[in-house]
Structures are given as C-alpha cells and as structure tokens.
Amino acid sequence: MDYVYGPGRNHLFVPGPVNIPEPVIRAMNRNNEDYRSPAIPALTKTLLEDVKKIFKTTSGTPFLIPTTGTGAWESALTNTLSPGDRIVSFLIGQFSLLWIDQQQRLNFNVDVVESEWGQGANLDILASKLAADTAHTIKAICIVHNETATGVTNNLATVRRILDDYGHPALLLVDGVSSICALDFRMDEWGVDVALTGSQKALSLPTGIGIVCASPKALEATKTARSVRVFFDWNDYLKFYKLGTYWPYTPSIQLLYGLKAALELIFEEGLDNVIARHKRLGTATRLAVEAWGLKNCTQKEEWYSDTVTAVLVPPYVDSTEIVRRAWKRYNLSLGLGLNKIAGKVFRIGHLGNLNELQLLGCLAGVEMLLKDVGYPVKLGSGVAAASAYLQNNIPLIPSRI
C-alpha cells in the first residue's frame, strides 16, 4: 500500500499531470512488445497522422519524442536555430521564465520581453522590435500559448498578424503545453512553425511523450541549424520515417497504445467539443472565484485561461498552506504559486479529461479550505455561481441521448 493512502478518489486539480481516463489506463495495461515487429510501425503511422489533427495542421510533421515538455522545448530550439541566433521571447510567468533560461543556456541571443506576472505577452513591443528589425536579425519568436503559472493565454493570431504586417520571416515557436487539446489552437492558420505539448497535459496521458510538430519552414530550418543535437535531432526521426520503421530508438509501447486510446476519446467527443468543455470549466471556475470575492491573477479578460486559474489570496493568507491542507484534509491536489507569486496564489487546473461535477467537487473543497485558513467565504457561494452557469450550458452527452 502507498503510505499516503486516503479514502476515496484523489481530486487531481493541478494543471498537469492530469486525470487519465479509464479507457486510456486500460490501453496501457500491457506487457512490452518488440518495437521492430510490423505492429508498432503500423500503429505509429496511424498515430502520426492522427496527432496532426490536434495541432490543426495538415502540412506539419509530428515527432513523438520520449521526453517531457522541457525536452520538447529543447528539440524545438536546437533543430531550428544556431548558437548566437537572436530570439524574441516573452517572460510572463514561471514556465516562460524556464524556457528563456533554457534558451540562454543553449547560447541563443535572447531578447526578453517581460510583462508583469498576470499579464499577457506585450505584443506592442513585439511589433516595435519587428519594425526595427529590417535586417531580419530576429530568427525566432518564442511564446507560450498558455502560461501555466499565472493562467494567462496569449493571442497567437495577433502574433501571426504582426509578423505578417511586417513581412518578417522569423520562425514562430509555440509552447502549447497547457493549451493544445484544450484551447483553440490552429497551427496552419496561425502560421506556427513549431508547436509542442506534453502527454501528461490535456491529452490526459502519463508523462513521457513530448509531442512536437514542425512546419515545412521549420523543417527547412533544420538544414542550416547548427545547434548541437543528437537525442533530440528530428533528422534521425525523419530517416526512420522514410524507412517505415519510425523509431531511431526505443519508444514506450504503453504510451503509444495510450496515445491511440486518448486520441480516440478526443475524436469521439470531437476536438471542438473538447475545447468548448474547457471553456465551460474555465468560465465556471472564474465565476466561483468572483463569488468568493477573490481576484484572478490574470489581469484582463482577454488573457483568461480556460485550462488553469491562478487565484490571488488576501495578504493575510498563505496560499501554500491552502495547497498543503487540500492534500492533507480533502484529498485534493491544487497547484502552488511559483517563484514570484509563491504564497500569493493557488492554482486550479481544469484541463484534460474532466467534467463539471468533478470541478464542482473541487470548488466546494476550495470553499472549505478558504474557511479553514480564515478567509470569510460564504460556503456554497462559488458552487452556486458556477452551477448557475453550468446548468444552462452543459450539453447532453451525445453518446447517451
């Protein structure tokens, strides 16, 4: 037995890793297999086709790399850029900070555009930098679609528009870790050159696959990119794609079958319905926060995230204590405030395979927690606000009509 057993189900509301649906757990409940038999390449071929749909791309080339989001970041950078290349990168929270740290350690020349945490990427500065860069020294724009630390969603369509306005050829590299499969994401339409996510986020799998998708322009860039790379080298994958054996090294058999099951569930629900469900869960969460009299860390509605909500607590409350107590008393897992906002926010992840009553159970738990730590919340207020909205908006489950 695990030494931390608590009765009933763990309520997992960190913004990743998220709940794995039972059909996916089942699909992964298996022995190893020879990945050089005809079965695994055939499975992989299907997966590579299907995974493009979650990026909304037809021209992109996907890679299923046995790594995490951090490794996926590294693959996006080293396959397309050379040391010393100038990158414009937006610092808006802990995860964009970590990516920038990686960019610097990989010896790129990072032009950091910082915003206050709780705000989105400053696209006016992007515009001015592009305007000034007539020599096209900027080789790539790096941006998180959704900053998981603050619950801020950046507007990628606008980023593309600005690039187009200036006819700037910089690559657009997007961290979609907490967005893809949950938020509206359109690789082809928005001209994203590299997009990436991790299996343990909205795809609702265990950690272990960094899913990266490269545009034709990104693939072209690999030919001149001089960053050193071996494990993360896309060309090794492409070589095996051509051979039809697909894998330069051993994949996780279990995760491949799990990915198949996860994609089947997403396509059965319909990707647009999945996105609408996340919008519903995000809206309900924000209505609860408002009813509690608390503030969203995200400063403007245009940046509200439908996958994670960072809730600001009053100065006399330590948000870390809320998270600790959630786990110790309610079997509820919430996200900590990170770095600058440690102690000041707690985070509710509402992404992946999740439904409304699960969220309402979490919100009821948060209300008790707020009371536990001395915040004068009216019990039931957040649930009431959320369910007033949800009761009007939840559709019937299509397969059960």
Place this chain on the structure above:
Amino acid sequence: MDYVYGPGRNHLFVPGPVNIPEPVIRAMNRNNEDYRSPAIPALTKTLLEDVKKIFKTTSGTPFLIPTTGTGAWESALTNTLSPGDRIVSFLIGQFSLLWIDQQQRLNFNVDVVESEWGQGANLDILASKLAADTAHTIKAICIVHNETATGVTNNLATVRRILDDYGHPALLLVDGVSSICALDFRMDEWGVDVALTGSQKALSLPTGIGIVCASPKALEATKTARSVRVFFDWNDYLKFYKLGTYWPYTPSIQLLYGLKAALELIFEEGLDNVIARHKRLGTATRLAVEAWGLKNCTQKEEWYSDTVTAVLVPPYVDSTEIVRRAWKRYNLSLGLGLNKIAGKVFRIGHLGNLNELQLLGCLAGVEMLLKDVGYPVKLGSGVAAASAYLQNNIPLIPSRI
C-alpha cells in the same frame, strides 16, 4: 470504446455496486492461478481470519461464496432451516420484499411484518409475536439491517434485546448487504446468527462474493436443517476448511486478491473511522436534502441510513427523469425509486470508498438536476449546508499528517 463514453469520471452514487479504489483495481489486475497450489489456501486462510473483523465476530465462521447477495440470502436460509419452518420477516422496502419472496419460494412459513415504506421494522409486533410464541414455533427472525430501497436502518441491538427478553431461541438472520463495513455492526455483541453482505457494496469490490458469517448456533442448526442445498451448502466448505484446501469449487482468484487489498485499506483507515466517515457523509447528505426543502423518504431520525438516502420529490416531478438525466447530462449515476416508490424517490448512495468532495460534487449535480426538472431549488444551498457541517468535521488524513 464503450458506446456510452462521456468525458471525465463517472460519478457513481447508486447504493451499489460502488466505486472500487485504485489499489483494489490494481490487486485484481492479474492472470488466473491454480487454486490448488499452496498460495491460494494460504491467502484464503488469512482472508477468513480478517473478514471476521468486519462482522465484529470472533466466534463466527465465514464463507466466501462465489455468488451475489441473493445467493448469500439463500445460503443463510437453506443451511439453517427446514421447509415449513416459521420465520418472522419484516417487509419495509424492495429488498426486504425480495428476500421474503425468496423465503416463500423456498417453502418456509413466512410471517410477514409489514411497515409503510420509509419506516423501520415494527419491533413492537416482533415483541408481541415472541411473547405469544411460547411453543417456540418461530425458528428464525429475518431482518435487513439497512433497507437499500428506502434508506432505513433497523436497530439490531433492540431486536436482540427483545429476543433475550423473551428468552426466545429463534435464529437471528441479518441482511447486512448495505450496512456491513459502513454502519456499526456487531455480530457477536448483538447475537446475530447469520450475517451477510456482498462484495460490491461497502467493501468496494466488484460483484461476485457473497460473504456470509455463521454463529456457532447457526452452524449447529445446519445439522438438522432439511432444506435442499448443494452449491450453497456450508458443509462442503467446512469439509475443505478441514482439509486446508478451503475450496469445494473454483473461487475467483482476482476477487480473493481484491478482497485482501480491500481489507487492507479498511484496516489501514480503521474500521471505526470508516464507519465515522459514512456517518459524516450520511449527515451531510441529509443536511443538503433539508436545505433543498425536500423530504427524506425515511420517516424518523432513528432510522436514518448513513449509506443511502432516498429523497422524496414533489408530486409534479418524476424521479425517474432525474436519474435518467443525471446519467445523460452529468455523468452521474443515481439510484431509481423501486416498486411502490418508483417515480417518487431518487436515491443517493454514499457508501464504500468515497470521500467528501466526491459527495459534494454529486450534491451540486443533484441541485442542477432538480432545477432541470422544474423544482425551484436554490443552487448551492445543499452544498452550503453540507459543507458547513463537513468543514467542521472532516479529520486530517492520518497517513498525511
């Protein structure tokens, strides 16, 4: 894929089968084994010792029969009684009705004591019948500890006291299907002669084991009981107990390992803590029902059940529609009203491996359902009432302190 897939977790609030905890699902995730190897008898021996603890008996003899509650009922009757024997049996809801039907079809002379559905067993009538029965024609008292259809818990201590008051030797046969492992149950102290439950109830396993425990007096009764029985014959078990091989026929290997894991979880939490948790969940549910302005089907507090609450709906509402809609819209499984009270009640099962936030999610769902069907509930009211109580009463999870 199952054709009825809905996103997120199914909220299972029927009063059985109930949620299986992950460690138990894991324990059952296995191939078959030879049940005649030394391993299975050794496991069985431990299980038979441990299972006595959930009945609070030291003198009883348990049987793990590959059957359901209905089969467990049949084994209790046919092993201890002869055709024509007079039984006093209490009809207070659908499950006691079904047991009485079985008693009659097994050719016992059943003296039915009926109460209005929503009331407990009429123990005054029991007293008068025992008083009149100086010839001891009554061979057994059959009573459900907890009537699952109405959420009524009978007072077994009182039943024992009445039997003792009259020095009556009748056997006391108890259906503990929706009580044992959840409600306070004391086989030895209350002089219960046969007690039984099913694996899919508070033990939180799949269906498949009828768990029956017999007092020494019940075992003595088998010697004269002339009811025909083979599959359900305890003597076949006792013969194999003596041989040390334990099984007259093939058990489910998976359920044995599952039972081991389930008991470990119960003992880790502490049986009394498990019972306290059920009291907490039952109380919270009743507070919600009250806040909604609805009535409990159970007519008096003394009979309130901590494992299931049957909620009466107003005449203009069809409770069946609530249950149907719960499944189709909210991925919530509630219990139907049965037989006489079909359409008039819906039932919330709150037994087994369940915690408070799960229940609050369910209650939030019921509120939306009530609104869906036109009942003017104040959203959040039930959750508020329940969490006001819970926030004061939930203990820290001991393994996490």
Place this chain on the structure above:
Amino acid sequence: MDYVYGPGRNHLFVPGPVNIPEPVIRAMNRNNEDYRSPAIPALTKTLLEDVKKIFKTTSGTPFLIPTTGTGAWESALTNTLSPGDRIVSFLIGQFSLLWIDQQQRLNFNVDVVESEWGQGANLDILASKLAADTAHTIKAICIVHNETATGVTNNLATVRRILDDYGHPALLLVDGVSSICALDFRMDEWGVDVALTGSQKALSLPTGIGIVCASPKALEATKTARSVRVFFDWNDYLKFYKLGTYWPYTPSIQLLYGLKAALELIFEEGLDNVIARHKRLGTATRLAVEAWGLKNCTQKEEWYSDTVTAVLVPPYVDSTEIVRRAWKRYNLSLGLGLNKIAGKVFRIGHLGNLNELQLLGCLAGVEMLLKDVGYPVKLGSGVAAASAYLQNNIPLIPSRI
C-alpha cells in the same frame, strides 16, 4: 508482493482456471458501474446473442449466472426436473462423480452408469436402459462432454443418435465445462437440452460466470419442474429479459466486459480455428507422452481429450510429487490426480488462450520433472515428438500474414 513470487511467468497448465489473454485482462481493468443504466442492458443483449455462437445454437436461451460450474450444474437440474425424477448419469471420473453427488443430494433418482476411470461413458448401457424404458420413466440423461479428471471426451452425437433411435423424450443435459469453446460442440445439431460451461475454462476469463444454455424443450420443462430454486431460477432471468433490464440481481460489470473481449478474440480467431488449435495442442501433448514411454490415462483413442491429458506415472513414482515440484522449482502449474487416481496421474491442461510454444515450454518442464523424480526419460524426446508434428501443422497467424 505475493509471498510466493517466482521469477518469470507462471506456466499455468491446470485444466482451469486457465490463462487470461491480455486484452481480456485489460477489458476488466475498470471501476464498477450502475447496472441499471442503459449501458449494461445494451451490453448484455449483445452478449446473450454472441454467447449462443459458442454453443452452436440459434434456438437456445443463454443465462449468464454469477456462479461457478457447480452452480451451473445445479441450475440445469433444478430448472428442468422434479425431486424423484429418474436420471441416467455416467460416472467416469471425479467431475462426473461430483455432479452425480449433487444430483443425489438434490433428491433425484439417479441411475448411475459407471465406467472404469479412463474410459468413456458406456453408451451400450444407455441404449439398453432406453430400450427398456418404454414408459419413459427416465427424465434426463446427464453426461459430461469432457471429463476433466481423466481427459476423456464422450461422443455426444452418439448419445443423441441413441436417444433418437429409441424415440426417447428424455432431456439431454451436458456438462461442457472443459469442452465448450475448445472442443467441437453442437448444441442444436446434437439436440442438447441444457449445456453449460464456466468462464474460467476455455473462455479464458476469471471464475465467476456459469454460462448455461437451454433448448426450447428445456425451457418448456421449467414449467413443470418442481425442484426448489430461487437464486438459480431461470424464470427470474426470463422476466428481466422481457423487461429489457436483463438482471434479476447484480452482475459483475468486469466479467461482462471481459466476456465481450473474450468472445471478440474467439470470433476474430474463428471458433473453428480455436477448436483446431486445441486439436493441435492435444495431439502434440499425446505425442510427447508417447515419446516419454508413458501411458495416457484415457484408454482409447476415440476418447482422447484435446483439452486435458492425464498422464499415468509408473508405480514407483508419486504424481503428486511431480505437481508439487513443478510449482516449487519450475513455476509450472500442473493438475493433480484426483480421488481414485491420486498419485497415479498428473494432468496437463491445454485449453483456453494458449499457443504451441507455451505448450512446448511446459512439455520441456515435464521432462525435467520426470527426471527429477527418477523416471528415466530422454530429455528432449517429448518436445521433439510434439514439435515434429507441430512444425508441419501450425498455420500462419491470419492477422499477421
């Protein structure tokens, strides 16, 4: 950890419970569900249709009873016969003995036709009894298709022919526990009135479903059968079949999904291919036994069983020691000799989801065991004989061509 852990895979060669294929284990790896939702009846409906195929019947009515083979026997008898009814029953080994014991304890008038263990049912005596029974006092013929204790398969086509020859109306009740889904079985063609098996046999599931199929004539017989029955009463099932809810009491959700997966595997392979595979495995086993210089307990080729082989050991060897040592040294589970032939035979079960290399591993193990206990076997001899046959007869796996 299980206290009897041994490295590598357990080689399960008892004639039940047998190996569960991974897709079936996966299908059962799930939480409970409400069996009164629309999902379970829909699943059940499909299962009832599909399960008829393994009996090769179109007119039969199947019952999926939460019980074991022993319970399935009881349901076959009590639903069709009345106490005192005359039955002709064949005693040819331990399992037919146990069934006869049940028949007697259920108060039927059992006319036992005994054969030496290792021989099939004496059908000449059947013929003479039927010839003499012009008054049709014989109400049923009870016969095991395959006696699991001795590895003897009876010829059911001949039984039917004899019944027809005498125009005798007796019901034909068949224990197909170790035959159905493995041996050629034709319910309709052979005029079988009740056929039954257990889930843990050739279907390769865990124990827990007694699968019983009744002919229209058997269903007609229920109307006059006066044997007492409740749990096993087919009429309760038929009532719920009509209602479309299918279950008089709680089924195992896991086993239903497991049965679905098991049937899918069988139909994907093709039932006739499954039967051919068993013939191949049985033949290979017998060739090995012959090569070892040992005798098959089955005395004539016409009775050879393709699901289990009972191997006679020389008088100076204790077969029980072989079985014990198999488990303790080789992680191999063999079947014991039972009752009269205890110590004289060990049994190799070769039924269910099993392939040729698994069998050859077992045979190699048996060779070492024989040497361990002092029998002068030539190592490799049995494997050589078996593989000489198999190498000529194994087909390509259709899905991999």
Place this chain on the structure above:
Amino acid sequence: MDYVYGPGRNHLFVPGPVNIPEPVIRAMNRNNEDYRSPAIPALTKTLLEDVKKIFKTTSGTPFLIPTTGTGAWESALTNTLSPGDRIVSFLIGQFSLLWIDQQQRLNFNVDVVESEWGQGANLDILASKLAADTAHTIKAICIVHNETATGVTNNLATVRRILDDYGHPALLLVDGVSSICALDFRMDEWGVDVALTGSQKALSLPTGIGIVCASPKALEATKTARSVRVFFDWNDYLKFYKLGTYWPYTPSIQLLYGLKAALELIFEEGLDNVIARHKRLGTATRLAVEAWGLKNCTQKEEWYSDTVTAVLVPPYVDSTEIVRRAWKRYNLSLGLGLNKIAGKVFRIGHLGNLNELQLLGCLAGVEMLLKDVGYPVKLGSGVAAASAYLQNNIPLIPSRI
C-alpha cells in the same frame, strides 16, 4: 482489438524491451498524481537509494531521467566532457557504433578502436594508447559492457586494471544498457565513473527512464564540462535533490511506482540470484545453439553474453526470414541481425524477468523455425542440451520451499 492478435502469449525474446512481470504491470496501473505533493518526493528518495544497489555503488549519485538509453548516453557525455575532448571508444557492434556516432556528432574527438563484430573490445590497443598518452589528452574511455547486437560482454575489471596500471585519470563511461541488473556489474569496485541503463532492459519495465549513475569524480567533472546541455543537465537534478523536491521537470508517476515494484522483485529474488539466473539462461541457450550445430556470433567464450545470444546462420539461410516467420507463425519475437550482420544472425534475448521454461519454449520454437527455413536441425536437440544442464542447475524457488 489490436490488428495483429495471435492466440496465446507473445514470446518476447528480443533483447529489450523485455517482459514486464505482473506485479510491475499492476503497480503502474494507476492515475496520475501531483508530483509536487509530499508523496512523490518521498518515493523518489527511496528509489534513489535503492537504485544504487543495482549499480553496486555507495558513492555514486543516480539520476532517473525521463528518456531512453540514447538520452542516457548523451547525459553521460555532455555532463562530463567538453567539445573537442579526446575519447577512446570501442566499436564492436551496432550499439557501440551508434554511441560513437553520437560522440562524434557531439563534437568530441573520438579515437575509435574497432574490432571485428563478434569480438570484444581490443584492450591491448587501449593499453598502448594509454601508455602513449603521458600528457593525459584522453579524457574518457567509452565502452559498452554488453554489446546487444552481437552478444559480446567486455571485461570491465580489466579495463579498470589497465587504467590503473598507467595511472591514467581518464573517466570510465560505461553503457550498461543490456547488462546492469543481469550481469555482474560493480560500479565502485571497477571504478566506473558513469554507468547507465534503460528501464526496458533487465529492470523489466516499460521504456521511459534512462538510469544514470555518476561517481564523485564524474560529478566533479561536470564543473568544467563545457558541453551544452539543459534537459540532460545533472546540475538541475542536483539542485532539486537539495530542495528535497527532486524533479526539475515532470516525471512519469507510473514508471516511478513501477520502478519501486521492479526493485522489490529484484531484491526479493536477490541481485546475485538474478545474475545467477541470467548465467543459467545464457548457458542453456549456448548449449542449444551448439546442439543445433550452429555458431555463436561471439567468437570466444570470455566474451559470451548472458543476456543475449546472436546466432550465426548458414549462408544459404536469411536470418531476417527467421525473425519474420517467428512472429508470423509462432508468436515469437526474436532480434534481427543489425547492420553488417543483417541477414546473418538472429538474436535471442534472455534478460529480465524470465524463467527457464519460457526459454525452453523459445528454443523449441527456434528449432521449428530452423526447419522451416531449410536448416537440417534435429528437432528437440537444443531443448535436450539446454534442459540436461538446467535440470541439474535450477534451484528451488526460495519463497515456495
């Protein structure tokens, strides 16, 4: 259903990924968890202590990197070396070739010592290079302990002795992918500076953890190593080790619990018993190969591998056809010949959680395959040779005595 379903169990005899034992599959059958809760760091702490035992080190520092063996290689190199550093590296087969390719692409100055495939590393040349290198320009020796492509085990104790003889300070970097947990490996005693393996090899887990262990000297080297690294940077791990949160990015929860179970099984069996079992399986395999009249690709006994045997086929046979046919006809997965020896050898992996009867089933299959492709093998000959040895050498299973 998987489209390549074949009846019975897949016989997995590639040299990785290998069979996962049931207790490990069970341990991984779980939902995600918050890796920032107190539970996962506590688990990780234990794992880091326990994993050192399989390296036989007390002074080493382990890293559990979410990657494959290829990534583990890269972490070993980039954390300890700088671009341009001179490395002596031995090319003896496909996997050492791939590692050398990586070393070159990472811009090291690789001094390749090539042997004929089937021979071990040429340690005489190592000695002469070290002798000549009085300036200590050689910064590291890179060697595979066991070359998986040819079944050649190098003598690491000798490598250490040579280094010591010349008092040479070069780091000793060892690929133990197909050796650690199966072959005798002694990190501290042999002065190995970095050792590494992959979870899907002898640990018998799914792919997904690159397990790397660094000596104090290797950790010291990280301070001056100028190779660019972020994802693979050990210092990021060390930083989180100090914080007690252990993970710089998200680990796979499932693999952590799986690793715990895998280590428990290994320690229960006893690491030295595990190694003895591999020696037994390796010896048995080689005896079979000899009995078949075939040659081992490994040219001398001193290099024989106890984890994989590469079998040379006669020129008129295509070994690729054997592997293809194994899968298509016998549900047996064998390893292909790679690169130079494609078509010339097939490989039998005998590592991980495997026992003797499993191996004998495989050997019986190989015999039929050899016959299938026209090689005049005597069926049973290899099994006979292997079991003559095994029958004398298999110990009783300790937990079952």
